[in-house]
Amino acid sequence: MSVNGSQRVDLEVVANLIPPQSRVLDVGSGDGSLLELLQETKQVDGRGLELSQRGVNECVARGLSVVQGDADTDLEFYPDKGFDFVVLSQTLQATRNPKLVLDELLRIGNRAIVSFPNFGHWRVRLSLFVEGRMPVTKDLPYSWYDTPNIHFCTIRDFVNLCEELGATVEKATALDANGQKIGLSMPWWFWNFFGQQAVFLLKR
Amino acid sequence: MAAPRAARTNNEVDNPSSLVLRFGPDKPLKLDAGTLLSPFQIAYQTYGVLNDARSNAILVCHALTGDQHVANTNPVTGKPGWWEVLIGPGKIIDTNRFFVICSNVIGGCLGSTGPASTNPATGTPYGLDLPVITIRDMVRAQQMLIDHFGIEKLFCVLGGSMGGMQVLQWASSYPERVFSALPIATGARHSSQNIAFHEVGRQAVMADPDWHGGKYFEHGRRPEKGLAVARMAAHITYLSEAALHRKFDRNLQDREALTFGFDADFQIESYLRHQGMTFVDRFDANAYLYMTRSMDYFDLAADHGGRLADAFAGTRTRFCLVSFTSDWLFPTEESRSIVHALNAAGASVSFVEIETDRGHDAFLLDEPELFAAINGFIGSAARARGLAS
Numbered sequence: 001m002s003v004n005g006s007q008r009v010d011l012e013v014v015a016n017l018i019p020p021q022s023r024v025l026d027v028g029s030g031d032g033s034l035l036e037l038l039q040e041t042k043q044v045d046g047r048g049l050e051l052s053q054r055g056v057n058e059c060v061a062r063g064l065s066v067v068q069g070d071a072d073t074d075l076e077f078y079p080d081k082g083f084d085f086v087v088l089s090q091t092l093q094a095t096r097n098p099k100l101v102l103d104e105l106l107r108i109g110n111r112a113i114v115s116f117p118n119f120g121h122w123r124v125r126l127s128l129f130v131e132g133r134m135p136v137t138k139d140l141p142y143s144w145y146d147t148p149n150i151h152f153c154t155i156r157d158f159v160n161l162c163e164e165l166g167a168t169v170e171k172a173t174a175l176d177a178n179g180q181k182i183g184l185s186m187p188w189w190f191w192n193f194f195g196q197q198a199v200f201l202l203k204r
Numbered sequence: 205m206a207a208p209r210a211a212r213t214n215n216e217v218d219n220p221s222s223l224v225l226r227f228g229p230d231k232p233l234k235l236d237a238g239t240l241l242s243p244f245q246i247a248y249q250t251y252g253v254l255n256d257a258r259s260n261a262i263l264v265c266h267a268l269t270g271d272q273h274v275a276n277t278n279p280v281t282g283k284p285g286w287w288e289v290l291i292g293p294g295k296i297i298d299t300n301r302f303f304v305i306c307s308n309v310i311g312g313c314l315g316s317t318g319p320a321s322t323n324p325a326t327g328t329p330y331g332l333d334l335p336v337i338t339i340r341d342m343v344r345a346q347q348m349l350i351d352h353f354g355i356e357k358l359f360c361v362l363g364g365s366m367g368g369m370q371v372l373q374w375a376s377s378y379p380e381r382v383f384s385a386l387p388i389a390t391g392a393r394h395s396s397q398n399i400a401f402h403e404v405g406r407q408a409v410m411a412d413p414d415w416h417g418g419k420y421f422e423h424g425r426r427p428e429k430g431l432a433v434a435r436m437a438a439h440i441t442y443l444s445e446a447a448l449h450r451k452f453d454r455n456l457q458d459r460e461a462l463t464f465g466f467d468a469d470f471q472i473e474s475y476l477r478h479q480g481m482t483f484v485d486r487f488d489a490n491a492y493l494y495m496t497r498s499m500d501y502f503d504l505a506a507d508h509g510g511r512l513a514d515a516f517a518g519t520r521t522r523f524c525l526v527s528f529t530s531d532w533l534f535p536t537e538e539s540r541s542i543v544h545a546l547n548a549a550g551a552s553v554s555f556v557e558i559e560t561d562r563g564h565d566a567f568l569l570d571e572p573e574l575f576a577a578i579n580g581f582i583g584s585a586a587r588a589r590g591l592a593s
Contacts, residue, residue: 045552053557060524060554061576063584067543067555077544 009179010115011037013199014089017113017171018042022084025049025108027071027101028091032059035066047083049074072096075104082108089115090197093149099161106167106204115199118174120154120192139196155192162202171201214280214486218322220247220308220315221279222272225352233310233345236501237335243324246349247315248272248307251291252299254353260591261355262297263346264306265363265370267568268438268495269487271314274306275299280314280486289570296579301591302359309370310345311337311494319418319490332418337494339366339502343373350381359589360582362386364567365534366495369502372542375523376504376515384522384585386578389531389567391538392512392545393503398533401441402496405434409489418490431489432480439479444530444563448472505545512545519546522588524554524581526567526574533564554581 011034018024020042026035029048032055038044048066050056059066071088072095086109088101093116095101105112117139118124127135134144142149153161155174162169174182174195182195191198216222225246227233232242249272254261264274264287271278275285275292291297291304308316311334318337323330350358361374361382368390375385394402409415412430416423440448452472456462459469468474508514523546527539536557546553556577560566567574586593 047552053559056554057556057558057573057577060556061580063580063587065522065552065554065584067547067553068557069540069543069555074544074547077547079548079550082550 009175010089010197010199013173013175013181014087014113014115015041017199017201018044018085018087020044023082025078025083025086027075027086027088027105028094029059029064029066030055032062032064032066034087034089035059035064036062039064071101071104075101075108078104078108080107081110084110085113086111087113089113089199090117092116093119093152095151098151098153099165102161102167103165106165106202110203111170112167112202113199114158114202115197116153116158117149118155118192118195118198119152120156121196122193123177123196125193155195155198156188158198158200159188162200165204167202167204169200170203173199175199214313216247216280216314217318217320217488218315222247222249222308222315224248224315225349227348231348233341233348235335235341236338237341239335241310241317241335241341244310244317244345245315245321246307246310246317246345248305248349249274249276250306251275251304252302254303254355258353258355259357259359259589260301261303261305261350261353261358262360262362263350263358263374264291264304265342265346265361265367265374266306266309267363267365267367268499269483269492270367271312272306272308272316273314275304281482286568289568290575290578296575297582301593305349305353307346307349309337309342309495309498311342311491311498313488313491316345318488319494320421320488329421331421331490332493334490334494336501337498339369339373339498340377340507342498343370343377346370346374347378347381357381357383359591360384360386360585362388362578363390364388365390365564366499368534369499372504372515373502375519375521376507379516379519379521382521383589384524384581386524386526386581387539387542388526388574389528389534389539389564391534392505392515392542394499394501395538398441399500401438401533402500404437406493406496408433408437409493412489415489418493420489426484427489428484431484431487431492432477434492435483435487436476436480439476441533442563442565444532444561446530446561447563450561451475512541513548516546516549516551519549519551522552522581522585524556524577526555526577527557528563528566528571529557529559530561531564531566 035046056068086105124135174191175197232240308314368387371387409430412427414425415427455471457474505512527536
């Protein structure tokens with residue numbers, strides 16, 4: 001369910017947020033890169049939920065514990081606080097109901113980790129402002145008519161949604177176009193302008 | 205006694221050519237029907253060597269008309285074992301590495317106690333005097349076999365269709381004895397449509413005048429026509445429309461034109477007749493009634509107040525479920541509902557759906573994606589169990 005063409009620079013940032021031996025559910029586990037990374041480096045008890053059957057079959061063939069399912073409809077079957085961490089990386093913008101999905105993540109996990117492409121990035125703004133066209137970039141390679149990304153948001157939008165859902169932001173990281181972390185002391189507007197991707201650690 | 209014995213479907217019933225474990229009056233099998241089966245016997249085969257820690261045992265559960273000869277030449281048909289594509293030395297389930305056990309289910313006809321077995325109380329075959337056998341009864345008997353080997357925890361229990369039902373029952377009844385479970389092309393309950401097909405098959409058997417109320421051995425007869433029809437109808441449900449079209453279309457059988465009669469004009473007719481005829485040479489008609497009934501009665505959620513997740517509460521077993529896109533006997537939704545229940549129970553579960561037009565029977569065939577999934581699942585479970593590769 002990874003719907004972002006770029007190399008997944010956010011994976012390591014996500015992995016660094018997770019202590020060893022945690023119980024982790026990776027929603028939108030794609031080809032299993034994150035789960036594999038977490039199992040190898042953190043010995044986590046990892047599970048995955050993935051929309052594409054091909055992705056699932058690849059994961060299972062690699063020995064990962066992954067089921068085929070849809071974040072929009074299948075999260076309801078998981079018990080409250082069944083996991084230490086629920087990860088949703090590069091998938092939120094592709095869900096039909098991001099608010100409900102985020103709410104479910106906070107219910108299922110003691111903590112939720114969400115990463116997403118920031119639609120407030122200056123390149124996106126520039127594309128709209130100067131060309132008057134929906135942006136097609138290296139990270140967001142789809143045209144408006146064929147994109148699976150139906151619910152883009154900016155970092156500020158996401159912070160607002162977290163507030164609405166009563167979630168506390170325990171940690172947030174913005175990555176610039178080179179995948180480098182943007183300094184912690186910067187204000188939200190700066191992140192929202194220069195952050196290409198964001199990774200949030202949430203608790204409720 | 206000579207007449208009924210001569211009419212037996214095969215010579216494997218009381219004294220099978222496989223290994224046999226006999227349980228005397230001191231060890232009866234408790235049946236869901238409310239009675240005890242005693243004495244009784246389990247016919248089984250093993251492959252490979254049980255390691256010192258007794259941690260490398262895999263139990264294979266067979267389907268409706270399968271048997272214990274999973275990876276050796278079948279003594280009745282002379283054909284290869286029914287899962288030899290998967291199990292054997294150097295295969296995906298490597299018998300150089302694992303100790304594989306497969307037993308004929310109770311109620312079957314290849315050497316475990318079933319309706320064709322001699323009832324010690326009468327000296328004649330049980331026929332319908334054998335109580336109805338359930339999936340749970342089969343599993344209870346298998347558990348006694350596993351005890352015999354001194355195996356506390358099976359590394360893996362796997363099987364397709366009715367075998368998959370046994371896998372689910374194992375995981376539910378004896379969670380602490382199942383390290384990993386691999387139910388394939390199965391369901392946690394038999395659907396109304398599936399019960400319907402089974403009922404058609406049973407009625408075909410019972411409508412055959414040679415059935416004699418189940419006492420055909422005493423009459424020196426066998427309800428071959430009825431059983432063949434039952435098999436023909438069932439066989440259709442194991443395939444798919446696409447596969448039938450691909451293999452047979454409307455092709456004619458050894459003729460240039462329609463004959464305007466009721467011979468097997470079409471290849472599909474000839475194929476089904478052949479399936480029916482070869483089946484009656486190897487399978488007991490009453491056993492077919494018992495096997496189909498056991499599946500009809502299976503409803504794991506009903507045993508747990510209607511909530512399937514409760515059947516797996518607190519389980520630590522690692523699960524992998526597999527379904528096939530063209531399987532209309534156990535469609536993917538059946539597996540998905542088990543996955544949801546396992547998710548709710550917090551279980552470790554994988555689930556793959558495999559794209560194929562080969563229908564329900566795909567689980568018995570050479571399906572590379574199926575093998576890749578099984579290989580990945582078994583491999584990671586073996587690492588978790590500390591089994592050397």
